[in-house]
Amino acid sequence: NAGVTQTPKFRILKIGQSMTLQCTQDMNHNYMYWYRQDPGMGLKLIYYSVGAGITDKGEVPNGYNVSRSTTEDFPLRLELAAPSQTSVYFCASSYSPSGVFTGELFFGEGSRLTVL
Amino acid sequence: AQTVTQSQPEMSVQEAETVTLSCTYDTSESDYYLFWYKQPPSRQMILVIRQEAYKQQNATENRFSVNFQKAAKSFSLKISDSQLGDAAMYFCASDSGYALNFGKGTSLLVTP
Numbered sequence: 001n002a003g004v005t006q007t008p009k010f011r012i013l014k015i016g017q018s019m020t021l022q023c024t025q026d027m028n029h030n031y032m033y034w035y036r037q038d039p040g041m042g043l044k045l046i047y048y049s050v051g052a053g054i055t056d057k058g059e060v061p062n063g064y065n066v067s068r069s070t071t072e073d074f075p076l077r078l079e080l081a082a083p084s085q086t087s088v089y090f091c092a093s094s095y096s097p098s099g100v101f102t103g104e105l106f107f108g109e110g111s112r113l114t115v116l
Numbered sequence: 117a118q119t120v121t122q123s124q125p126e127m128s129v130q131e132a133e134t135v136t137l138s139c140t141y142d143t144s145e146s147d148y149y150l151f152w153y154k155q156p157p158s159r160q161m162i163l164v165i166r167q168e169a170y171k172q173q174n175a176t177e178n179r180f181s182v183n184f185q186k187a188a189k190s191f192s193l194k195i196s197d198s199q200l201g202d203a204a205m206y207f208c209a210s211d212s213g214y215a216l217n218f219g220k221g222t223s224l225l226v227t228p
Contacts, residue, residue: 033215040125042207042218050214058215090161103149103211107161 002026006091006108013081013115021076021111023091031094032074033105034066036087043090049074081115088112120210122219129198130227137193137222139208148211150191155205167191200226
């Protein structure tokens with residue numbers, strides 16, 4: 001019963017470094033998401049994917065890239081890390097049969113990233 | 117842009133009492149879902165309750181219930197018989213057709 005698994009849970013980066021946050025789900029969900037959570041700001045959508053090979057930008061995509069080569073995996077790439085990317089990142093998935101979004105998201109435990 | 121507004125940054129309730137958390141939303145969808153998620157200090161996002169907009173009956177899950185006013189675009193969460201374990205951040209979310217839009221959250225403190 002793993003659900004949505006994110007790694008790493010914590011990471012400190014220096015300005016200009018790059019890294020990838022890994023996300024995998026074992027529920028055969030077709031939709032997957034990356035959100036970031038900043039204090040007092042709720043969750044903001046970075047990127048989402050409605051299926052393998054399909055990705056699209058959310059509200060705050062700048063500075064990030066994603067890929068979806070399999071149903072299970074949805075990694076988030078940070079290029080040239082900046083202090084503004086210090087945040088908690090959540091991966092989530094959803095089962096939307098026949099492409100009809102049903103709304104319920106299943107979340108990973110979050111990854112806290114600090115850029116110094 | 118679709119928005120979700122939670123006007124109460126913090127709320128406090130005594131154990132065993134009832135508290136209501138407010139949420140208003142704006143959506144262009146004709147049929148949609150609304151959610152309340154709970155985030156305890158562990159950071160895990162936990163689904164509390166879900167409402168389908170086409171259903172007029174308010175959703176209920178044990179001690180949690182909603183007051184859904186579609187015309188007013190209001191979706192409040194009522195927690196009855198509050199327990200210490202209810203202390204958390206509560207996020208209201210609306211369906212954008214492919215993802216959820218979240219409010220900024222309400223921090224709920226439960227006092228003995």
